[in-house]
Amino acid sequence: MLAEHKIVHQKAIYQYLTTDNKGLVLESDDTFFANIQSQNIIALHPFFYSITNLLDTKKEEEFLFSCIHLDTDNKNIIADITLKTFAKENPLLIIQDLTTHYNNYQLTAQKRNESVINSQILELKNKYLIEKEEFKNTFIANFSHEIREPLSGISTFVDILKKTNLNTEQADYLNIIKTSSNHLKHMIEDILDISKIEVGKLNLLEESFNTTAFLEEIIFTYKVKAKEKGLDFNNNIEEKLPNFLLGDPYRLKQILSNLLDNAIKYTKKGSITLDVSLNQIRANKANIHFEIKDTGIGIEEENFENIFTSFSQINQNQQNKGTGLGLAIVKSLVELMHGNIAIQSDFNKGTSISFNLSFKLDGSSKKEKVKTISVEKKEKEKYNVLLVEHSEITQLSVLKILAAQKRFFLDIVSNPEDVIPTLKNQKIDIILMDINLPNKTGDTLAQEIRQLPEKELKKIPILALTGKLFPEDLKRYKKAKINDVIRKPFDEKSLLKTIHKYLK
Amino acid sequence: MSISKKIILLGHFGVGKSSLIRRFVEDTFTDNYKVTIGVHILKKEVNISKEETVSLIIWDLEGNDDITNTRPSYMLGTSGIIYVFDLSRPATYKQLENDINYIKTNYPNTPVKVVGNKKDLVTKDFLKENNDVFKPFVDFFTSAKANTKVNDLFSTLAKELIL
Numbered sequence: 001m002l003a004e005h006k007i008v009h010q011k012a013i014y015q016y017l018t019t020d021n022k023g024l025v026l027e028s029d030d031t032f033f034a035n036i037q038s039q040n041i042i043a044l045h046p047f048f049y050s051i052t053n054l055l056d057t058k059k060e061e062e063f064l065f066s067c068i069h070l071d072t073d074n075k076n077i078i079a080d081i082t083l084k085t086f087a088k089e090n091p092l093l094i095i096q097d098l099t100t101h102y103n104n105y106q107l108t109a110q111k112r113n114e115s116v117i118n119s120q121i122l123e124l125k126n127k128y129l130i131e132k133e134e135f136k137n138t139f140i141a142n143f144s145h146e147i148r149e150p151l152s153g154i155s156t157f158v159d160i161l162k163k164t165n166l167n168t169e170q171a172d173y174l175n176i177i178k179t180s181s182n183h184l185k186h187m188i189e190d191i192l193d194i195s196k197i198e199v200g201k202l203n204l205l206e207e208s209f210n211t212t213a214f215l216e217e218i219i220f221t222y223k224v225k226a227k228e229k230g231l232d233f234n235n236n237i238e239e240k241l242p243n244f245l246l247g248d249p250y251r252l253k254q255i256l257s258n259l260l261d262n263a264i265k266y267t268k269k270g271s272i273t274l275d276v277s278l279n280q281i282r283a284n285k286a287n288i289h290f291e292i293k294d295t296g297i298g299i300e301e302e303n304f305e306n307i308f309t310s311f312s313q314i315n316q317n318q319q320n321k322g323t324g325l326g327l328a329i330v331k332s333l334v335e336l337m338h339g340n341i342a343i344q345s346d347f348n349k350g351t352s353i354s355f356n357l358s359f360k361l362d363g364s365s366k367k368e369k370v371k372t373i374s375v376e377k378k379e380k381e382k383y384n385v386l387l388v389e390h391s392e393i394t395q396l397s398v399l400k401i402l403a404a405q406k407r408f409f410l411d412i413v414s415n416p417e418d419v420i421p422t423l424k425n426q427k428i429d430i431i432l433m434d435i436n437l438p439n440k441t442g443d444t445l446a447q448e449i450r451q452l453p454e455k456e457l458k459k460i461p462i463l464a465l466t467g468k469l470f471p472e473d474l475k476r477y478k479k480a481k482i483n484d485v486i487r488k489p490f491d492e493k494s495l496l497k498t499i500h501k502y503l504k
Numbered sequence: 505m506s507i508s509k510k511i512i513l514l515g516h517f518g519v520g521k522s523s524l525i526r527r528f529v530e531d532t533f534t535d536n537y538k539v540t541i542g543v544h545i546l547k548k549e550v551n552i553s554k555e556e557t558v559s560l561i562i563w564d565l566e567g568n569d570d571i572t573n574t575r576p577s578y579m580l581g582t583s584g585i586i587y588v589f590d591l592s593r594p595a596t597y598k599q600l601e602n603d604i605n606y607i608k609t610n611y612p613n614t615p616v617k618v619v620g621n622k623k624d625l626v627t628k629d630f631l632k633e634n635n636d637v638f639k640p641f642v643d644f645f646t647s648a649k650a651n652t653k654v655n656d657l658f659s660t661l662a663k664e665l666i667l
């Protein structure tokens with residue numbers, strides 16, 4: 001009985017054949033290739049071509065060719081083919097059908113290969129996207145720096161022009177120019193900030209600030225702004241807030257200002273509220289809750305996520321102009337300060353945006369430290385200022401500002417090579433140094449000055465005039481012993497304030 | 505009867521070995537990827553000149569990201585080698601120099617053609633930027649999909665085989 005079962009179920013999976021040393025078939029069964037006696041194996045399938053030169057070895061050898069696809073008379077199979085050669089006998093070929101086994105393997109290989117390839121392609125796409133993003137951010141950062149220079153020129157000369165004799169109409173026009181260029185300046189600052197944040201180049205300061213004074217200034221500003229739009233401004237500031245905190249007051253102010261500006265922008269009537277309260281003090285850190293509420297147009301829930309992404313403006317209408325980056329900056333800054341921003345909004349009823357931030361307590365400053373920089377006269381009557389600057393706009397701006405003071409002699413050099421000779425020929429009290437000079441950077445030049453043998457020359461205060469304020473730039477300036485940095489675009493106040501710090 | 509020559513195609517999986525052969529033998533192409541396991545063997549007559557033809561016995565091997573794992577029995581009796589990589593996937597040419605050195609050391613007298621395939625997926629700029637990587641090794645930039653240089657590749661190799 002068993003034998004009969006075997007006949008039914010046992011599939012023939014082998015074909016055996018012997019050939020002569022030229023490949024002519026001597027004996028064979030018919031499992032796959034039938035009736036092949038006295039044919040050459042080359043005719044069976046191109047596979048056999050490549051073994052014909054092995055048939056004539058006259059040695060005892062064995063070759064295994066695994067996983068060969070063969071189209072045979074009966075069916076297509078995947079087989080292992082063994083060739084045995086002998087010293088005295090004719091070669092033997094054994095074809096073993098392993099189709100099922102190899103088909104399973106094919107499925108596994110298919111899955112494995114596809115998933116490897118997909119992950120490689122995904123990785124490439126990511127790499128490409130990251131590169132593109134980096135390129136975009138670097139481009140924006142550089143581009144914004146470039147824009148600052150001409151903008152700074154516009155700003156300065158508007159201020160200068162204001163002081164000339166203008167009729168009312170002209171003064172009005174000038175105000176419009178001033179407002180527009182301020183607006184442009186703010187937008188560029190926004191773009192620059194977001195690109196800095198995105199390339200991870202925005203560093204936070206840690207300095208002491210007076211909590212009350214800080215908040216009062218903001219409240220004052222926004223009371224005025226709200227009033228201008230016919231809105232009420234409420235504030236609830238908790239009394240127990242610590243007097244002094246350590247953190248970055250400029251960025252905190254930027255966060256609150258952006259949110260308050262936004263609240264005012266999107267509120268037609270009603271009120272704006274600023275709440276600041278203390279959550280807790282723990283481990284010498286105060287956790288403070290900030291909340292800005294408005295009664296404005298509100299945001300639909302599906303847009304909550306969107307409003308914090310770069311370049312999005314839900315309400316794209318003409319009056320609400322701006323870069324749309326304000327909230328993206330807020331979110332990034334809050335996160336940079338290890339906070340989390342939360343939003344609640346009822347469409348057409350109002351919005352509330354809140355976040356908690358931790359600040360270290362500043363125990364050292366019991367009293368308010370007042371740093372006053374007097375812009376008033378110092379002992380000396382006239383000072384010699386050397387301006388090393390390539391851009392004519394900046395040259396003119398500085399010239400106009402300093403000339404109006406009537407206390408400065410200004411020397412202008414646009415070629416860095418001329419600086420050291422000028423220092424040797426003339427008594428200079430202070431150097432204003434552009435960083436982006438032709439052929440040489442301002443910081444290299446500063447280093448050269450610091451290495452001069454003449455004591456009085458190498459100690460002259462050097463103030464950099466630049467828009468390049470990334471942390472690595474500042475490091476370079478410090479290394480070059482540059483005393484201070486005047487940020488471009490500068491206005492009259494910031495230029496004079498810094499210069500006065502270094503007058504003897 | 506024309507002479508027969510065995511050639512094999514080597515390279516990582518999915519680089520387009522089977523597709524190049526399919527384009528050359530049948531002049532067709534499919535975007536579907538069917539992984540080759542083991543080896544498929546095909547035959548194609550190539551006219552070298554008016555009188556001469558060569559029968560190429562083309563071995564389409566299973567892709568492998570480590571060339572040293574190639575089954576040695578497959579290599580027996582090989583007259584020519586085509587090494588294929590995928591221009592759109594750096595992982596397939598990261599080891600290009602090593603792989604080619606391996607081939608040249610182990611099969612010293614066998615003509616080798618090095619092929620960057622899927623040219624349709626990359627830009628001219630990309631090829632220019634990576635000139636240093638490809639130039640020293642690559643003989644053909646092909647596309648099985650767009651039918652670029654596929655015939656050139658096989659007939660150039662075929663001619664070298666009968667010299």
Ligand SMILES: Nc1nc2c(ncn2[C@@H]2O[C@H](COP(=O)(O)OP(=O)(O)OP(=O)(O)O)[C@@H](O)[C@H]2O)c(=O)[nH]1
Nearest residue numbers: 517518519520521522523535540567622647648649
């Ligand atoms: N765009 C494009 N795709 C190609 C080209 N050549 C092959 N492909 C695609 O790439 C995938 C892999 O092609 P195959 O020819 O199977 O690759 P292979 O080298 O034989 O792969 P293995 O057998 O696994 O080693 C398939 O989806 C093809 O359609 C080409 O020139 N251009």
Ligand SMILES: [Mg+2]
Nearest residue numbers: 521522539540
């Ligand atoms: Mg294949």
